[in-house]
Amino acid sequence: VGPGGLVGLKLAVVAVAFAAQSVALYKMGTPSAWAALLLVLGAAASAFRFLERPYLFSILVLTATVLGLQAWRHGRRAGLFVALLAPVVGIHLHAGALDAILAWSACAAGAWFEPRGHLGAPGQAALGTTWSPRSATLALAGVGCLMGASLAAFAPSGVAVLGLPFSFGSDSYWHAHLAEFRPLAWEATALPQWLLVGAALGGAAVALRVRRFGDAMLLAGFAALSVRHMRMVWPLATVAVPVLGALLARDRLQVDVPRRRHGLALVGVATVALIAVATIEWRATAKPLTAAALDERRFPLGLMATAAALPGEVFVSDGLAGTWLWRHWQPPDAQHPTARGRVLVHNCLECYAEATYRDVYQRIRYGEPGWEQALARLGVRTALLKHTTPGERRFQHGRPNLRQHLFAHPDWVLVAWDDLASVFTRRDSLPAATPVLAGFPVDPDTGRPRPDATMEAVQRALAAHAAAHPHDGRALDMLARQHRRGGHPIEAARLEAERARRLAF
Numbered sequence: 001v002g003p004g005g006l007v008g009l010k011l012a013v014v015a016v017a018f019a020a021q022s023v024a025l026y027k028m029g030t031p032s033a034w035a036a037l038l039l040v041l042g043a044a045a046s047a048f049r050f051l052e053r054p055y056l057f058s059i060l061v062l063t064a065t066v067l068g069l070q071a072w073r074h075g076r077r078a079g080l081f082v083a084l085l086a087p088v089v090g091i092h093l094h095a096g097a098l099d100a101i102l103a104w105s106a107c108a109a110g111a112w113f114e115p116r117g118h119l120g121a122p123g124q125a126a127l128g129t130t131w132s133p134r135s136a137t138l139a140l141a142g143v144g145c146l147m148g149a150s151l152a153a154f155a156p157s158g159v160a161v162l163g164l165p166f167s168f169g170s171d172s173y174w175h176a177h178l179a180e181f182r183p184l185a186w187e188a189t190a191l192p193q194w195l196l197v198g199a200a201l202g203g204a205a206v207a208l209r210v211r212r213f214g215d216a217m218l219l220a221g222f223a224a225l226s227v228r229h230m231r232m233v234w235p236l237a238t239v240a241v242p243v244l245g246a247l248l249a250r251d252r253l254q255v256d257v258p259r260r261r262h263g264l265a266l267v268g269v270a271t272v273a274l275i276a277v278a279t280i281e282w283r284a285t286a287k288p289l290t291a292a293a294l295d296e297r298r299f300p301l302g303l304m305a306t307a308a309a310l311p312g313e314v315f316v317s318d319g320l321a322g323t324w325l326w327r328h329w330q331p332p333d334a335q336h337p338t339a340r341g342r343v344l345v346h347n348c349l350e351c352y353a354e355a356t357y358r359d360v361y362q363r364i365r366y367g368e369p370g371w372e373q374a375l376a377r378l379g380v381r382t383a384l385l386k387h388t389t390p391g392e393r394r395f396q397h398g399r400p401n402l403r404q405h406l407f408a409h410p411d412w413v414l415v416a417w418d419d420l421a422s423v424f425t426r427r428d429s430l431p432a433a434t435p436v437l438a439g440f441p442v443d444p445d446t447g448r449p450r451p452d453a454t455m456e457a458v459q460r461a462l463a464a465h466a467a468a469h470p471h472d473g474r475a476l477d478m479l480a481r482q483h484r485r486g487g488h489p490i491e492a493a494r495l496e497a498e499r500a501r502r503l504a505f
Contacts, residue, residue, distance in 0.1 A: 013056040017063045018043060019242045024067050032208045032243040038244055042237035045196035049234040058096030062238045065100035066218075069107050070242060073131045073214075083415070084139060088146045092155060095164045097147075099235045104143060106221050108136040110214025137231050163243045169229055175393050193233045197223045204467035206247055215243050299323045300420040303384060310415070311429045312381025314343055315364065315402075318387055320421065321345030344378060367401040372409075383412075383424045387445050387474075403445040413437075417444040417465075419474045447478040458482055473499035 016040060025035040049055075064086040071079025083104070090097035111133040151159045168174045168181055175181050184193055187443040200223040207216035222239045226232040299320065307314060308328040316324045321343075328341055344361060360378075364371045385403050392401075406412040413430065414437045415423040422444050430436065441453035441461050449458045457483055466475040480495035 010050060010052045010056060013060060014050055017059050017238065020063050020067060021238075021245075024070070024242050025245040028070075028242075028249045030249045034248045035245055038241045038248075039450055041192065041196055041199065042193040042241040046234040046237045048193075049231065054094040055096050055231075057093040058090060058099060059234060059238055060345075061090030061093075061097045062099045062103060062235055065103050066239055066242055070246065073107075075131070080139065084143055084146075087285055088150055091147050091151060091161065095161050096235075098162065098165055099232075101140075101143065101147075102221065102225075103218060103239060104140045106217035107214040108133070108140045110137045110212070110217045113211075113213040115211055140265045167354075177362075181229045184230045184233065193226070193230070196233065196237055196240060199244065200236060203240065203244045203247055207243075210247075212247070215247065240368050255308055260379060289291055298420075300384075300418050301327075303416055303418060303421050303423050304328060307382050307384045307417050307423045307425075309430065309431075310382040310423070310434075312426070313379040315375065315380045315383040315385075316345045317365070317384065317386040318345065320384060324384065344380060353468075363388065365402055366396060366399075367403075367405045371402060371405065381426045381429045384421060385424070385445075386421045404443060407443050407445070414440050414444070417474075418469060419472045437498065442478060444474070447481065455482065455486060471502060473503045476502070 021042070022035070022039060030038075039102060065083045067084065068079040068081075068083030072083060073079075083100075087097050087100040087104070109474070111131070114133075135450050148159050148162070151161055154160055170179060184190060184197070200219040204216045204219040204223070207213070207219065218239050222232065222236040225235040280412075301323075304320070304324055304327060314324075324345070325343065344364070360374065367398065383402070383406060385406075388396075388403060391473055403422065407414060412424050413427050415425055415434070416437065417423070441450050441457045442448070443450075449455075459479060462475045462479040462482065465470070466479065469475065476495045476499040480492040480499070483489075483492040483495065
């Protein structure tokens with residue numbers, strides 16, 4: 001169905017998740033104004049995680065689990081079966097289904113401290129007849145056993161899947177390489193996420209006061225996880241919206257808001273909020289989608305097409321792998337024996353061992369000793385490399401990586417580059433009449449000139465590249481820096497203004 005269909009699927013999953021929360025808020029009697037505010041806050045805080053990836057299904061699993069647990073606590077036995085089966089099925093779609101086990105654990109642990117026969121203080125609604133600390137603990141053990149047994153029987157990696165998120169979350173190496181496991185940022189754009197964290201912690205304090213310890217552990221636990229790992233912000237919203245809604249539904253907490261069940265209005269407000277947030281997120285990250293194009297500001301589609309036409313196996317930077325495989329990889333067969341059967345990428349840990357990432361891919365990417373022999377052994381003759389990020393450069397302490405090695409190596413030639421990436425290929429396999437940038441005087445990754453390049457040659461090359469790529473800004477940025485070093489601040493300012501104009505949405 002193409003890129004548009006994929007984004008459509010993403011928005012459908014997001015809509016289902018928030019619609020389920022909206023219905024739950026309506027059924028529990030949360031005042032409409034409070035419910036709408038919770039839904040808007042949850043959607044606004046989560047929007048930066050609305051990505052086309054399998055984690056979407058883990059969000060659905062967590063939504064079903066939390067709502068099922070709430071229903072079971074209020075005596076609806078069907079909620080138990082939903083909360084029991086959702087993680088067992090979801091773990092085969094994405095390891096993030098373990099978030100549902102965290103929710104189970106918080107509720108089961110909190111149940112041992114809640115007063116028997118009540119959800120909160122005396123006089124409040126009674127617990128359902130099927131919910132008790134013992135039944136909740138036994139059910140949690142049953143979920144874990146079913147997940148483990150089904151993984152051992154059906155999953156290629158077996159029960160090792162259960163340890164994957166924990167290794168990513170606790171290993172300093174993965175913290176440095178996977179942005180989603182880094183702490184929640186303090187930038188202004190993260191304001192909705194911090195508001196959500198604050199609301200969750202406030203709700204946890206209220207839950208403690210009314211002796212709903214399971215809810216307090218849910219809210220405080222997921223809030224702490226979201227601060228430590230920003231990937232957990234959407235799970236926090238998934239947990240916080242219905243739990244805070246349940247707290248606000250109680251008469252003593254309504255804060256002068258009339259208790260009305262405006263179900264239609266509530267669903268309407270939630271839908272409008274979701275569409276607004278999705279539109280903002282779409283506008284910020286993508287151009288209008290067609291059947292043939294994704295956002296070229298995020299993916300160097302032209303460079304991918306260039307690299308796909310070059311010979312040999314290909315080394316592809318992380319962050320580009322999914323789009324590359326989708327567009328250009330074909331398994332070799334009898335009709336196409338020379339098709340690229342192997343592509344060395346990073347974000348396909350389901351396809352090879354973790355050690356391959358660390359000891360093969362990452363060693364090559366960082367240009368560690370033996371990188372050239374490793375590429376030759378793998379048959380790699382083309383490389384599509386994203387430019388080095390500031391964080392990656394700090395991690396490497398400024399040492400040259402594969403990009404600098406290929407740029408300086410006499411056996412490799414720079415074919416093309418843009419704002420996002422560069423393409424290199426071996427000279428001895430270059431097809432005839434292929435346009436290349438042999439001898440280009442500036443490293444497009446660092447902006448540093450070759451040792452033998454003159455300032456005039458550098459400026460001419462960068463100006464020519466900027467003129468040939470009217471939507472790119474990297475060449476203008478490097479050219480502006482050259483003019484500032486040369487004592488021409490007015491020309492540098494003009495180039496910086498032109499770069500800003502090109503990159504403005």
